[in-house]
Amino acid sequence: MLDHAWLHGLVDPDDQVRARALECQRAHANDDRGFAGLIAAFLDVWSPGMEFASFALLFLRWEALRAGEWRDRNAHAYSPWSIKEQVLRRFAVGGVPDELRSEAADLVLTAIRRPYRCKDWRYAGLVHHVPTEAFRPSVDDPDPLVSARAQFLVHVADHPGRPLTRTTWPRWLAVRTDVR
Numbered sequence: 350m351l352d353h354a355w356l357h358g359l360v361d362p363d364d365q366v367r368a369r370a371l372e373c374q375r376a377h378a379n380d381d382r383g384f385a386g387l388i389a390a391f392l393d394v395w396s397p398g399m400e401f402a403s404f405a406l407l408f409l410r411w412e413a414l415r416a417g418e419w420r421d422r423n424a425h426a427y428s429p430w431s432i433k434e435q436v437l438r439r440f441a442v443g444g445v446p447d448e449l450r451s452e453a454a455d456l457v458l459t460a461i462r463r464p465y466r467c468k469d470w471r472y473a474g475l476v477h478h479v480p481t482e483a484f485r486p487s488v489d490d491p492d493p494l495v496s497a498r499a500q501f502l503v504h505v506a507d508h509p510g511r512p513l514t515r516t517t518w519p520r521w522l523a524v525r526t527d528v529r
Contacts (some may be wrong), residue, residue: 441474454483461498
């Protein structure tokens with residue numbers, strides 16, 4: 350198996366480490382040595398894929414921490430937003446391995462606290478697979494948008510089985526009278 354440890358450099362706080370990792374990702378954007386092969390293996394419906402789940406979360410963390418570098422057009426063979434959507438959908442359907450649930454919950458929390466980014470609505474699908482204690486305190490956040498997003502996630506957690514689409518949030522928001 351190939352060594353993919355260098356991919357963790359993409360989220361390193363050291364600018365030089367990140368720059369080297371980004372150059373490696375650019376060089377391997379189209380092959381198994383970069384995220385392309387790992388994400389493809391994670392998304393493969395014929396294999397368990399969960400052995401690659403930590404790299405799928407690393408891909409999402411890279412977007413959360415370094416969106417500008419993550420969006421680099423030379424670092425991906427395909428649209429990173431499409432990849433993000435596929436990864437989030439896979440976690441929503443297949444679940445999140447127990448040992449990664451805390452990290453996934455942190456990503457959900459990060460998503461509700463930042464300005465909306467393309468495909469962020471897909472994070473709601475992870476709610477049933479992560480510890481909800483991570484985002485329930487945000488219901489009382491002083492930022493009304495963060496509070497509303499957290500209330501929506503609590504609603505999703507409390508109503509399993511209801512379908513989630515990109516219109517679920519705006520519809521929920523439109524009928525709420527108690528959202529701060």
